[in-house]
Amino acid sequence: MASLGVDLGGTKIMAVLVDDGEVVAKAKKSTPKVGxxxxxxxxxxxxxxxxxxxxxxxxxxxxxxxxxxxxxxxLPLAANLPxxxxxxxxxxxLSERCAGRRVVVDNDVNVGTLAEVRFGAGAGVDxxxxxxxxxxxxxxxxxxxxxxxxxxxxxxxxxxTYVAFRDxxxxxxxxxxxxxxxxxxxxxxxxxxxxxGGEPTALVDLVGDGRMKxxxxxxxxxxxxxxxxxxIDDAAEVLATALASAIALVDIELxxxxxxxxxxxxxxxxxxxxxxxxxxxxAGASAPVRAATLGDIGGALGAALLLERLA
Amino acid sequence: MASLGVDLGGTKIMAVLVDDGEVVAKAKKSTPKVGxxxxxxxxxxxxxxxxxxxxxxxxxxxxxxxxxxxxxxxLPLAANLPxxxxxxxxxxxLSERCAGRRVVVDNDVNVGTLAEVRFGAGAGVDxxxxxxxxxxxxxxxxxxxxxxxxxxxxxxxxxxTYVAFRDxxxxxxxxxxxxxxxxxxxxxxxxxxxxxGGEPTALVDLVGDGRMKxxxxxxxxxxxxxxxxxxIDDAAEVLATALASAIALVDIELxxxxxxxxxxxxxxxxxxxxxxxxxxxxAGASAPVRAATLGDIGGALGAALLLERLA
Numbered sequence: 001m002a003s004l005g006v007d008l009g010g011t012k013i014m015a016v017l018v019d020d021g022e023v024v025a026k027a028k029k030s031t032p033k034v035g036x037x038x039x040x041x042x043x044x045x046x047x048x049x050x051x052x053x054x055x056x057x058x059x060x061x062x063x064x065x066x067x068x069x070x071x072x073x074x075l076p077l078a079a080n081l082p083x084x085x086x087x088x089x090x091x092x093x094l095s096e097r098c099a100g101r102r103v104v105v106d107n108d109v110n111v112g113t114l115a116e117v118r119f120g121a122g123a124g125v126d127x128x129x130x131x132x133x134x135x136x137x138x139x140x141x142x143x144x145x146x147x148x149x150x151x152x153x154x155x156x157x158x159x160x161t162y163v164a165f166r167d168x169x170x171x172x173x174x175x176x177x178x179x180x181x182x183x184x185x186x187x188x189x190x191x192x193x194x195x196x197g198g199e200p201t202a203l204v205d206l207v208g209d210g211r212m213k214x215x216x217x218x219x220x221x222x223x224x225x226x227x228x229x230x231x232i233d234d235a236a237e238v239l240a241t242a243l244a245s246a247i248a249l250v251d252i253e254l255x256x257x258x259x260x261x262x263x264x265x266x267x268x269x270x271x272x273x274x275x276x277x278x279x280x281x282x283a284g285a286s287a288p289v290r291a292a293t294l295g296d297i298g299g300a301l302g303a304a305l306l307l308e309r310l311a
Numbered sequence: 312m313a314s315l316g317v318d319l320g321g322t323k324i325m326a327v328l329v330d331d332g333e334v335v336a337k338a339k340k341s342t343p344k345v346g347x348x349x350x351x352x353x354x355x356x357x358x359x360x361x362x363x364x365x366x367x368x369x370x371x372x373x374x375x376x377x378x379x380x381x382x383x384x385x386l387p388l389a390a391n392l393p394x395x396x397x398x399x400x401x402x403x404x405l406s407e408r409c410a411g412r413r414v415v416v417d418n419d420v421n422v423g424t425l426a427e428v429r430f431g432a433g434a435g436v437d438x439x440x441x442x443x444x445x446x447x448x449x450x451x452x453x454x455x456x457x458x459x460x461x462x463x464x465x466x467x468x469x470x471x472t473y474v475a476f477r478d479x480x481x482x483x484x485x486x487x488x489x490x491x492x493x494x495x496x497x498x499x500x501x502x503x504x505x506x507x508g509g510e511p512t513a514l515v516d517l518v519g520d521g522r523m524k525x526x527x528x529x530x531x532x533x534x535x536x537x538x539x540x541x542x543i544d545d546a547a548e549v550l551a552t553a554l555a556s557a558i559a560l561v562d563i564e565l566x567x568x569x570x571x572x573x574x575x576x577x578x579x580x581x582x583x584x585x586x587x588x589x590x591x592x593x594a595g596a597s598a599p600v601r602a603a604t605l606g607d608i609g610g611a612l613g614a615a616l617l618l619e620r621l622a
Contacts, residue, residue: 150562
């Protein structure tokens with residue numbers, strides 16, 4: 001039986017058609033920048049039609065950028081999708097556009113983690129935390145071989161776990177959460193604050209007023225930039241801290257590290273993170289950190305895997 | 312079918328005989344203060360014989376003060392048991408002393424949480440974190456109605472999760488872990504350090520060089536002691552932070568708060584903790600905090616419940 005998986009991202013929509021565990025077709029297009037949820041749903045439907053023109057898959061899995069209550073198919077809010085400021089039933093809206101086929105929806109990093117556990121860096125391991133570093137920090141949990149969703153679909157929000165209980169501001173400008181130190185958007189804020197405080201940095205020299213991308217950080221590190229080095233070392237320390245906490249709380253055997261930022265920072269960052277995690281871990285019960293291997297196809301592949309549970 | 316549960320604590324050993332979900336007999340005795348593991352196992356066997364003289368239970372569940380790898384029956388180390396400085400097979404040792412009956416072993420706070428979910432404050436809730444405040448901080452997780460053990464039996468080590476990533480000392484004197492702020496032993500260290508630094512406190516007036524007990528903290532609060540108040544407020548803030556992180560990571564619907572310290576601090580502490588958790592929670596996804604209702608029988612009752620999985 002073929003199944004179709006879609007990864008709905010803020011930048012692009014990707015779809016894969018999977019048959020017998022093999023990707024037999026792929027398609028993608030840019031995510032609409034303007035309009036609203038119905039434009040996004042139209043775009044998903046067109047990518048689905050491109051990847052599976054003959055309708056071989058009888059149901060569709062979708063990974064979306066936000067928490068999804070299990071079984072609901074609803075994405076409540078999505079800051080990086082146009083006009084998505086209210087809850088939208090993705091399952092119903094997409095099914096309507098795809099000949100009434102069944103649609104299952106889950107969080108994008110949850111399904112990305114599921115894919116890594118089945119086909120990627122986590123293959124053969126039953127208790128895995130997948131961490132994805134990008135604009136923010138996303139994560140998914142596989143426990144005893146099963147994707148943990150949680151009753152409200154909140155599971156895996158590692159970016160919103162705390163590493164600094166005194167750095168808490170009720171106004172939510174830096175609440176001491178992981179994302180406040182290890183998410184690229186907040187890392188940029190920190191770099192700009194230091195620059196404005198009189199510390200020169202290649203990060204600002206490289207992009208001026210433009211957005212700092214993962215490649216910007218990579219270049220600044222290559223140029224031995226002190227500000228970039230310190231902010232990235234803090235990000236590693238914060239992630240190590242949060243991962244050690246996650247291991248202590250749920251007992252994880254393996255961390256899979258992915259996302260654009262992790263890819264750019266590469267092996268030195270992975271190795272440093274693993275060493276810091278080892279130092280932080282309770283009673284030596286650490287976990288290895290492996291680089292994700294599926295790249296940007298992981299989300300769509302994992303979405304296709306959601307359908308396994310229906311079989 | 313009757314089942315027998317034992318709670319092996321640093322102070323006392325308790326056993327309950329459970330038949331059809333009802334406690335039909337209880338027994339207890341003090342934990343040996345000297346000797347070694349075989350003396351402790353002898354003491355457990357004598358409590359078992361007292362609670363179930365006719366051998367009605369055909370298997371025995373034991374909650375022990377340390378992590379247990381699932382299925383192993385082995386308690387590696389236990390700081391508060393005499394001579395327990397190496398791994399001991401509790402299941403085999405106790406079975407030998409109890410006519411070859413089958414023995415199942417798990418962590419004490421894991422089974423305490425299980426008991427609260429079946430018969431206590433968590434009844435009817437499927438995703439529960441049980442937190443027990445005493446000398447240290449123990450916790451257990453029930454996810455989707457099942458006790459989470461983890462592949463190494465480490466699950467639920469909330470006391471070893473981090474709330475302060477910069478307060479990290481490789482020498483392990485305060486690593487920024489929850490227990491460093493919210494465990495009674497470390498709270499006492501903080502109070503004594505402040506006293507020695509010139510801040511008078513009822514805590515030291517009450518006990519002199521003796522150990523500060525939960526009742527000492529209760530009395531100091533009643534006397535409006537500033538040092539006690541600040542240390543306890545910090546403990547609440549730290550716990551709220553760690554609980555908010557736990558909710559974000561695994562999506563918990565309810566926190567059950569137990570242990571001697573929580574009992575003494577009572578309703579004001581519970582209500583304050585719940586409010587701080589609400590403030591800390593990601594996207595308003597908080598969880599109520601309920602006081603544990605089973606008291607010191609919870610551990611033994613939960614140990615009896617371990618046997619359900621064998622039925």
